[in-house]
Amino acid sequence: MEYMHKYNVNHDMMAPFAINETRNGLMFPEGFFYQHRPEPLTYEDYVNARWIVKPLNLYDHDMPIQTAAAYLLTTAERAKDMKQRSVYVLNHASTYPNFKIRQTLENAEASTDATARKLAQGSVLNTRDLDLENM
DSSP: OHHHHHHTOOGGGGHHHHHHHHHHHHTOTTSHHHHHOOOOOOHHHHHHSOEEETTEEGGGSOOOOOOOOOOOOOOHHHHTTOSSOOOOOOOOOOOOOOOSSSOOHHHHHHHHHHHHHHHHHHOSOOGGGOOGGGO
């Protein structure tokens, strides 16, 4: 509600975001939706989905999925003789939003902005390197 009020949008105008997020998820072979629900989300699916709690419908909510991952981190020198090709971690960032009982839109936006700044500062890329047309 806060987002829709601040940016003067309605629920149906959120469809492109949900559709794109589903499309992104379907490009991840290890992901749940790629493996178990490979159908793309359509505009009609989104705007006609049942309400969970207005203004949020079924596609506005995350599906709780339990998973685990393990990563082995080591130095480039130790990894040079490994069978698999190495992946280099060039940057990371964490931001912990400052909120008490309820997350506000302002706190959420400040948190994501801070994370984006940290990632951009430590990255070898800049905005000219991003393909925003295909995101």
